[in-house]
Amino acid sequence: MRTPGFSQLPTAIMSLFKNSKFRAFLLLTVAFAAGCGEVEDTRPGQPVKHRQMAFKEMIKSFEPMGVMLRKDRYDADKFAALAADLVSKREAPWSYFGPDTNYPPTKAKPEVWSKTAEFEQAKKDFLAATDELQAAAQSKDKSRVAAPYQKVYDACQSCHRTFRER
Numbered sequence: 001m002r003t004p005g006f007s008q009l010p011t012a013i014m015s016l017f018k019n020s021k022f023r024a025f026l027l028l029t030v031a032f033a034a035g036c037g038e039v040e041d042t043r044p045g046q047p048v049k050h051r052q053m054a055f056k057e058m059i060k061s062f063e064p065m066g067v068m069l070r071k072d073r074y075d076a077d078k079f080a081a082l083a084a085d086l087v088s089k090r091e092a093p094w095s096y097f098g099p100d101t102n103y104p105p106t107k108a109k110p111e112v113w114s115k116t117a118e119f120e121q122a123k124k125d126f127l128a129a130t131d132e133l134q135a136a137a138q139s140k141d142k143s144r145v146a147a148p149y150q151k152v153y154d155a156c157q158s159c160h161r162t163f164r165e166r
Helices: 011-018 020-034 047-070 076-089 116-139 142-163
Strands: none
Touching: 047 076, 047 142, 076 116, 076 142, 116 142
């Protein structure tokens, strides 16, 4: 079976490609789309990239716990393992919020650096909430994990509202 060639396209489509304005629009669209990628962190040590990766790693532990609770698929052992994994990863991003790391591709707002006491308190709230979640997860009692999970979620959301660009 032979694939139809360019000359066999319907006349309406052919006329579009012959139109120089359409070709220019198509070329600009492709060029614009190619230039819309993520900004690369090219600074020495790539602190922004490292903190973003650290947060993404925490999500890999946190989100499956939420799915278990929302979809009523609670697995006590798996939940406890995920909570422990979250606690083991929770310190990773903070050291990458240095004073000279407010540049693209950061999503951090300038308030991270201008309101350091509030940012530090948000971090402490998150750490305390993850401690509470891990303790509840170790009980392997589903009725005890929902509230601490929500507390971690709320700590994340509160920090994001104040310190992260959307």
